[in-house]
Amino acid sequence: MAEQSTVVEVNFLDRQLNISVTTGDGEDSPAKETLHITEEDERSLNLAALAQKVAESSQLGVLPEQLMEPLRELRVAGGRATGAVEEAPDFDEQRSDEPAHCPVEKTIYLRTLGGESYGPFSSATTHTVGQLKSKVSEQLQCPLRQQRLAYGQELLPDGRRLDEIGGGQTVIELQLMLLSSEKCRVAGRLRPMAPWELQHEMEAIWEADQQEARVWMRDGSKDDAISLDFAFGPGAQNEDIFCLVADLPQKALEGFSSAVLALGARKTGKSFSLNALEPSEGLLPRMSQELFERADDSVVIGVSFMSLYHEDFRDLLSPHTPGTPGRNLNLRESQTRGIYVQGLSTREVKSHEELLHFLTMGRTQLVMDCTNMELDSSEVTMIFTIYVAHLSGADASLAQIQVVELADSNSNAQRWHVAAPSAGAARLRDRLQASMRTLQDVVSMLTRKDQRRPIPYRNSKLTRLLQSSLGGGHLLRILATASPADQEQTEKTLRFASELRQLFNYPKVSGVGTSLRPGHWMPSPRRWNGKCMLHRQR
Numbered sequence: 001m002a003e004q005s006t007v008v009e010v011n012f013l014d015r016q017l018n019i020s021v022t023t024g025d026g027e028d029s030p031a032k033e034t035l036h037i038t039e040e041d042e043r044s045l046n047l048a049a050l051a052q053k054v055a056e057s058s059q060l061g062v063l064p065e066q067l068m069e070p071l072r073e074l075r076v077a078g079g080r081a082t083g084a085v086e087e088a089p090d091f092d093e094q095r096s097d098e099p100a101h102c103p104v105e106k107t108i109y110l111r112t113l114g115g116e117s118y119g120p121f122s123s124a125t126t127h128t129v130g131q132l133k134s135k136v137s138e139q140l141q142c143p144l145r146q147q148r149l150a151y152g153q154e155l156l157p158d159g160r161r162l163d164e165i166g167g168g169q170t171v172i173e174l175q176l177m178l179l180s181s182e183k184c185r186v187a188g189r190l191r192p193m194a195p196w197e198l199q200h201e202m203e204a205i206w207e208a209d210q211q212e213a214r215v216w217m218r219d220g221s222k223d224d225a226i227s228l229d230f231a232f233g234p235g236a237q238n239e240d241i242f243c244l245v246a247d248l249p250q251k252a253l254e255g256f257s258s259a260v261l262a263l264g265a266r267k268t269g270k271s272f273s274l275n276a277l278e279p280s281e282g283l284l285p286r287m288s289q290e291l292f293e294r295a296d297d298s299v300v301i302g303v304s305f306m307s308l309y310h311e312d313f314r315d316l317l318s319p320h321t322p323g324t325p326g327r328n329l330n331l332r333e334s335q336t337r338g339i340y341v342q343g344l345s346t347r348e349v350k351s352h353e354e355l356l357h358f359l360t361m362g363r364t365q366l367v368m369d370c371t372n373m374e375l376d377s378s379e380v381t382m383i384f385t386i387y388v389a390h391l392s393g394a395d396a397s398l399a400q401i402q403v404v405e406l407a408d409s410n411s412n413a414q415r416w417h418v419a420a421p422s423a424g425a426a427r428l429r430d431r432l433q434a435s436m437r438t439l440q441d442v443v444s445m446l447t448r449k450d451q452r453r454p455i456p457y458r459n460s461k462l463t464r465l466l467q468s469s470l471g472g473g474h475l476l477r478i479l480a481t482a483s484p485a486d487q488e489q490t491e492k493t494l495r496f497a498s499e500l501r502q503l504f505n506y507p508k509v510s511g512v513g514t515s516l517r518p519g520h521w522m523p524s525p526r527r528w529n530g531k532c533m534l535h536r537q538r
């Protein structure tokens, strides 16, 4: 008789948790059911109780254990599922049928897959697995999420007593599968004085101290300096600022997705820092170069490029006259792909030069769009994404590096170089400001750890697109560019950037164990070994 398989997919949309269960034995057509859980239930139940409730109402007989992993992953990705509620003891604990033995005081050491060690801890003062996890978090001085402890092959639930692990041994070593948090890294960059500033006899009033990673006003006190992770003055080259993102290509090859956000007032050097081509190559060409140098034959690389203005995504790599695809693209979310832009074209690239070709092509399209719509390019957000599929068997992963040049939403900036805005442009600026306000709201809610209310990711397309990078499973790097001569704008930009330093993300390898195939984003599905399936439990 053929084996029965069950596939579970979950998402949280329109204020309800949707769980779809598909079962099949490979012979008959699969049976599918969709269960909807109200927001109230989703909030009030812990994960285990929720899984139990769903299992009870399932016509297809899905087991609570089969629901736990997808629900946990949804929570880690920030897509909800009892986010505010402490997790109940695992099913493993409820099923524990180990023979009882006299507890012995244990000395415990932890080792991560990366080889880091923690300990010793004593079971006399640290009684449970949950308490041990908190101690490790304290030691690392950063919160950890979804860390799992294992003894050999056995996963240890939070409620498990440490003195019951490992039989009669007094020293035991546990493996810590750590989904550790990473602080968002932020660089501030003051560009050189611009010709239009010199023309207006403006003077540089801001200074950066690269050593101390601080920026301050010349006339002010150093106590008011703005602290960042990196600070670069007008003399810095693009080569110097590359340290902000230098590890991301390798991380992508290991399956970690990331986003690089450039923000700042107009004409402060966002584009120069990100996209400049030779001789002073920006961060994007440098990352591309690094990626192609490190990638071997098992890696497939693809790109997409889109713009966002007026809450409208436009594909910059496919022509979009009215009525054709490529504009007004919608955001979608699926278990396998996360949050993505439906219909966005993606191109496989085989060399660094080919990647730069698409960067240039997209920017040309953007200039045409802006001319057609009488827009200034600084009012448009641009998102260039590099997809990195690592296709080697069990290590298969699919990651992306999103490079985002944020629009300048600030209507108060002194614009020495642009004409007065038209009424249409003013309306657009209102939308832009609303979108930036949502970004600020999301950041301030995340940094205040105020997670009781839902984080308003859905209030703008930008924050929804970047959801995984704002407190989710992607790495995040920020480049804040500013003029050395503009008091208000520079202060505003750098203070916001400094606030972003308090953001924590919980990077995790993307694409492993999912059914996502490169065919979703590049035209060469034959190169994918098609081995992995999503949460397929037999």
Ligand SMILES: Nc1ncnc2c1ncn2[C@@H]1O[C@H](COP(=O)(O)OP(=O)(O)OP(=O)(O)O)[C@@H](O)[C@H]1O
Binding pocket: 190, 191, 192, 194, 236, 264, 265, 266, 267, 268, 269, 270, 271, 272, 273, 377, 378, 408, 481
């Ligand atoms: N660090 C720098 N060194 C030398 N020139 C720079 C630097 N930063 C910016 N510039 C120059 O300043 C001008 C404005 O820079 P850029 O177009 O990159 O700004 P932007 O913030 O992307 O502008 P927009 O808001 O229009 O998108 C360009 O001529 C650019 O070459």
